[in-house]
Amino acid sequence: MTTIKEVAKLAGVSVATVSRALNNSGYVSEAARKKVEAAVEELNFYPNEVARSLYQKKSKLIGLLLPDIANPFFPLIAKGVEDGVNQRGYSLLLGNVEDDLEKEKDYLKIFLQNNIAGVISAVQGDAKEIKKMPFVTLDRVESDRDLAVHSDDYTGGMLAAEVIADRDPKEIVIMVGPKDVPSSAMRLAGNEKVLKERHLDYQLFQTQSYKFELAEQTAHQFFETFPQADSVIASNDVYAIALMKEATKRGQRIPEEFQIIGYDDMPFSRMMYPGLSTIAQPAYEMGYKGAELLCDILEKGFVENGRIQLPVTLKIRESVRKKDKDE
Amino acid sequence: MTTIKEVAKLAGVSVATVSRALNNSGYVSEAARKKVEAAVEELNFYPNEVARSLYQKKSKLIGLLLPDIANPFFPLIAKGVEDGVNQRGYSLLLGNVEDDLEKEKDYLKIFLQNNIAGVISAVQGDAKEIKKMPFVTLDRVESDRDLAVHSDDYTGGMLAAEVIADRDPKEIVIMVGPKDVPSSAMRLAGNEKVLKERHLDYQLFQTQSYKFELAEQTAHQFFETFPQADSVIASNDVYAIALMKEATKRGQRIPEEFQIIGYDDMPFSRMMYPGLSTIAQPAYEMGYKGAELLCDILEKGFVENGRIQLPVTLKIRESVRKKDKDE
DNA sequence: TTGAAAGCGCTACCAG
DNA sequence: CTGGTAGCGCTTTCAA
Numbered sequence: 001m002t003t004i005k006e007v008a009k010l011a012g013v014s015v016a017t018v019s020r021a022l023n024n025s026g027y028v029s030e031a032a033r034k035k036v037e038a039a040v041e042e043l044n045f046y047p048n049e050v051a052r053s054l055y056q057k058k059s060k061l062i063g064l065l066l067p068d069i070a071n072p073f074f075p076l077i078a079k080g081v082e083d084g085v086n087q088r089g090y091s092l093l094l095g096n097v098e099d100d101l102e103k104e105k106d107y108l109k110i111f112l113q114n115n116i117a118g119v120i121s122a123v124q125g126d127a128k129e130i131k132k133m134p135f136v137t138l139d140r141v142e143s144d145r146d147l148a149v150h151s152d153d154y155t156g157g158m159l160a161a162e163v164i165a166d167r168d169p170k171e172i173v174i175m176v177g178p179k180d181v182p183s184s185a186m187r188l189a190g191n192e193k194v195l196k197e198r199h200l201d202y203q204l205f206q207t208q209s210y211k212f213e214l215a216e217q218t219a220h221q222f223f224e225t226f227p228q229a230d231s232v233i234a235s236n237d238v239y240a241i242a243l244m245k246e247a248t249k250r251g252q253r254i255p256e257e258f259q260i261i262g263y264d265d266m267p268f269s270r271m272m273y274p275g276l277s278t279i280a281q282p283a284y285e286m287g288y289k290g291a292e293l294l295c296d297i298l299e300k301g302f303v304e305n306g307r308i309q310l311p312v313t314l315k316i317r318e319s320v321r322k323k324d325k326d327e
Numbered sequence: 328m329t330t331i332k333e334v335a336k337l338a339g340v341s342v343a344t345v346s347r348a349l350n351n352s353g354y355v356s357e358a359a360r361k362k363v364e365a366a367v368e369e370l371n372f373y374p375n376e377v378a379r380s381l382y383q384k385k386s387k388l389i390g391l392l393l394p395d396i397a398n399p400f401f402p403l404i405a406k407g408v409e410d411g412v413n414q415r416g417y418s419l420l421l422g423n424v425e426d427d428l429e430k431e432k433d434y435l436k437i438f439l440q441n442n443i444a445g446v447i448s449a450v451q452g453d454a455k456e457i458k459k460m461p462f463v464t465l466d467r468v469e470s471d472r473d474l475a476v477h478s479d480d481y482t483g484g485m486l487a488a489e490v491i492a493d494r495d496p497k498e499i500v501i502m503v504g505p506k507d508v509p510s511s512a513m514r515l516a517g518n519e520k521v522l523k524e525r526h527l528d529y530q531l532f533q534t535q536s537y538k539f540e541l542a543e544q545t546a547h548q549f550f551e552t553f554p555q556a557d558s559v560i561a562s563n564d565v566y567a568i569a570l571m572k573e574a575t576k577r578g579q580r581i582p583e584e585f586q587i588i589g590y591d592d593m594p595f596s597r598m599m600y601p602g603l604s605t606i607a608q609p610a611y612e613m614g615y616k617g618a619e620l621l622c623d624i625l626e627k628g629f630v631e632n633g634r635i636q637l638p639v640t641l642k643i644r645e646s647v648r649k650k651d652k653d654e
Numbered sequence: 655t656t657g658a659a660a661g662c663g664c665t666a667c668c669a670g
Numbered sequence: 671c672t673g674g675t676a677g678c679g680c681t682t683t684c685a686a
Contacts, residue, residue, distance in 0.1 A: 001384075001439070003663055014673040019665055026666085027671045049440040050386065051663030054377045055678045057328075061441075064421070069402045069409075070594070079397050082423050091437050092421040094391070096409050110418050112328070113376040114388075212594060238598075245600040267397070267539060268595050271565075273572040330679055341657040346681055353682085354655050378679030382662045 002043045011039035022047060053115045062294065063111035063133075065095045065104065065121035071212050072238065072266040074122065076283035077138060081120055084291020088299075090117065097123055099209075105129055118294045120287075124181055136294045138286055140182060147297065147306040149290040153183045156279040156312040157190020160233050160261045163277060163314065165198045167259060167321045169231035172202035175222065175243075177235040178209055184235065187263065191233055207235055215242035223250065230258055237262035237269045237278055244276070244319065259320040265313075275317030282310050329370045338366035349374060380442045389621065390438035390460075392422045392431065392448035398539050399565065399593040401449065403610035404465060408447055411618025415626075417444065424450055426536075432456055445621045447614075451508055463621045465613055467509060474624065474633040476617040480510045483606040483639040484517020487560050487588045490604060490641065492525045494586060494648040496558035499529035502549065502570075504562035505536055511562065514590065518560055534562055542569035550577065557585055564589035564596045564605055571603070571646065586647040592640075602644030609637050 004022075008015040013032050020026040021036040028036075039045070053059035062085050066074050082092055093116065095107035108129040111119060118134035126137070136147040164172060174191050177184030188204075195202050205222055208214075219242035222229075234240035240262030244254060252258040254274050262269060265280030289308050296303045331349075335342040340359050347353040348363040355363075366372070380386035389412050393401050409419055420443065422434035435456040438446060445461035453464070463474040491499060501518050504511030515531075522529050532549055535541075546569035549556075561567035567589030571581060579585040581601050589596060592607030616635050623630045 001663090004665095005663075015664080016666080016673055016675090017671090020672090023665080029671060032672080046436060046440060048381075048442070048663050049437075050377055050381045050442045051678090052665075053678095054375075054381050054663080054680090055665050057678070059377065059441075061420070069396075070406050072399065072402075072595075075396045075399075075402050078421070079423060082396075082421060091434075091441075093388075094405070094409060094419040094421045096406060107418075109373060110376075113373060114386075114418075115375070115377045215598065241595070241598050245598060245602075248600040268399075268568070271542065271568050271572060272599050273575040275572075328679090331681095332679075342680080343657055343659095343682080344655085347656090350681080356655060359655080375679050378662090379681075380662095381664090381679080382681050384662070 001048065002045045004045075004047065007036065007039045007043055007045050010043060011035040057115055058117050059115040060090050061093050061114060061116050062090045062291075063093045063095055063107065063116045063119040065097055065107060065119060065123050067097060067099055067123045068211070069096045071210065072268065073236070073264050073283060076267070077122055077287040080284035080287025081291045082287075084288040085295065088291070088295040090295065099123070101125070101127060117298050120290050120294055134294065134297050136290045138290045141307070147293050147303070149286050149293060149308045149310065150183070151281045151286065151310045151312050153186035154190040156263065156281070157187035158194050159312065159314045160187070160263065160279050161191040161194035163261050163316065163320055164231045164233055164259070165194055165200055166323045167231070168324055169200065169259075171226070171228050172200060172231045172233070173205055173226045173229040174202055174233045175205045175207060175235045175239060177207060179206070207239065210236055210238070212238055215239050216245075219243045219246040222246070232258070232260040234260055234262045237264045237266045237276060240276055240278070240319075241269070241272065255319055255321045261320060265315055270315070270317065274319050277317045277320045278315050280313040280315050286310055328375065329372045331372070331374065334363065334366045334370055334372050337370060338362040384442055385444050386442040387417050388420050388441060388443050389417045389618075390420045390422055390434065390443045390446040392424055392434060392446060392450050394424060394426055394450045395538070396423045398537065399595065400563070400591050400610060403594070404449055404614040407611035407614025408618045409614075411615040412622065415618070415622040417622065426450070428452070428454060444625050447617050447621055461621065461624050463617045465617045468634070474620050474630070476613050476620060476635045476637065477510070478608045478613065478637045478639050480513035481517045483590065483608070484514035485521050486517075486639065486641045487514070487590065487606050488518040488521035490588050490643065490647055491558045491560055491586070492521055492527055493650050494558070495651055496527065496586075498553070498555050499527060499558045499560070500532055500553045500556040501529055501560045502532045502534060502562045502566060504534060506533065534566065537563055537565070539565055542566050543572075546570045546573040549573070559585070559587040561587055561589045564591045564593045564603060567603055567605070567646075568596070568599065582646055582648045588647060592642055597642070597644065601646050604644045604647045605642050607640040607642050613637055
């Protein structure tokens with residue numbers, strides 16, 4: 001690795017001048033700049049970020065905390081975050097925390113040890129250690145002062161319920177996401193508002209997790225509990241797909257005998273057949289906006305709007321019946 | 328952030344002693360060690376990795392190069408890599424390169440600038456810049472001297488072909504993965520070996536990419552080209568699922584009129600209905616082993632076996648017909 | 655067994 | 671406009 005010192009020597013100037021030229025800070029004469037540029041070129045020099053970071057006490061790294069990268073909703077978020085931070089010259093330190101508070105703390109410590117510039121977190125119950133650094137939360141709103149990007153869960157809940165309400169439901173069951181996740185509560189509120197307005201009965205099936213591995217087992221339990229369910233509002237697409245599989249195995253035709261709507265619009269939801277109707281959250285955009293938000297804070301020290309809500313979109317596919325004419 | 332200096336002051340020793348105590352390097356008296364430990368405890372001190380890395384010219388970071396984290400095969404690899412490096416005290420710098428050689432070079436440069444300890448790459452055509460650092464390639468074998476973890480593509484190709492050959496195929500079409508990817512060539516060789524031995528005719532449909540976004544479009548083209556195909560060996564699960572959807576839309580029953588086998592065994596392949604038969608690659612394990620391999624090199628400077636081949640497994644699900652009795 | 659000091663590569667202050 | 675220099679936090683000689 002060539003250093004600034006070698007560049008200085010070759011250019012015939014001091015390291016201070018090289019540094020100023022490189023960072024466009026302070027005065028540098030045209031002549032000096034030219035010489036430095038030539039030397040940089042010739043030596044194929046690029047600055048060592050570690051040294052830079054040691055001095056500034058801030059690196060060009062951003063920590064990304066994810067609950068589970070193997071859950072299909074998160075890779076897209078990660079991609080959005082990555083593109084967003086790259087755009088502004090940062091890179092990502094990955095922290096997959098698996099709903100494990102200890103692991104989360106470990107990562108936060110590692111982030112600190114690496115002079116991280118900030119953190120973007122999509123995990124639910126943050127360790128308080130995160131407050132020591134600039135951070136943005138994704139897909140979640142908590143204390144009012146935090147920066148956050150989330151989507152409109154209440155509307156999403158209403159949209160999902162309307163889809164079902166409009167399609168001649170016999171026995172509605174709402175599969176409710178984990179209680180401690182604020183967004184599931186919001187969605188449920190949206191569901192219930194619509195269903196109550198329409199005077200439609202419904203039942204609740206509470207789940208404990210969004211974990212991929214539990215989906216099939218949960219789907220099984222669901223049908224044990226509600227064998228007569230014919231219209232389901234699922235907690236997310238993964239669980240919806242598991243439910244569809246289970247229903248099909250039980251001989252129910254989709255959507256005639258069993259209709260369902262999911263949440264998230266993961267890439268696969270449109271690839272299967274019948275396609276899963278769902279509420280699309282802009283996962284990539286959520287990540288990208290979150291990255292922008294954090295970078296703004298980092299660079300400007302403030303933001304006009306630290307709380308970004310993204311709209312959801314309804315995707316009607318083959319997993320629900322045709323809409324009633326007379327609604 | 329508290330520093331080693333403050334620890335030294337509180338403990339009443341020099342920073343050198345603190346450093347030695349922390350790293351178990353050189354002589355430290357029991358008494359001194361005790362005092363240091365107490366001070367560390369009291370100040371809640373943890374060392375700054377950036378300073379450490381500046382001096383050692385090696386950080387505790389490992390770069391991970393992925394072709395596309397949104398492609399369902401890679402998150403599991405990433406998880407395996409992450410668990411593997413964490414185990415050994417390293418963290419991951421994420422580099423999603425999108426089949427873009429420029430982006431790959433950019434990341435390699437960023438890795439270098441951050442005194443990365445090594446790189447784990449799952450991208451296909453590596454930039455030569457990677458040779459400057461210790462690296463392990465995943466799911467690919469190239470020059471004979473590199474460290475690599477890959478799965479047994481030839482056997483995988485044979486297994487897939489046998490499944491089809493055993494199930495009364497009428498018109499076999501092999502969907503071949505991108506030409507420049509060594510593993511697709513190996514799988515094709517495995518396919519052809521079996522089919523030729525069995526004197527079965529088949530046709531080839533060449534694809535240009537494994538990209539998720541192209542799957543549906545490619546599936547459409549496939550049926551335009553081979554409307555009569557009834558038994559397909561797909562290039563991977565994503566494409567297989569797209570093909571299943573297209574077949575179903577065209578009114579073909581699976582597996583009676585259209586049977587198909589994929590490759591990879593992504594998490595979703597077993598969640599759909601009918602379930603996709605496929606060749607399972609141990610993605611998580613591949614990542615984990617790759618991480619171990621790299622860490623071994625980093626710590627010991629050598630490894631007994633730098634080329635790890637992992638076995639593939641056949642997963643028979645509902646997308647293929649029942650096996651012929653008389654085979 | 656210990657501490658003073660040099661130095662990793664870079665930035666920023668200050669004097670010229 | 672420029673260069674010398676201090677110092678970011680840590681590790682590692684080297685002499686005591």
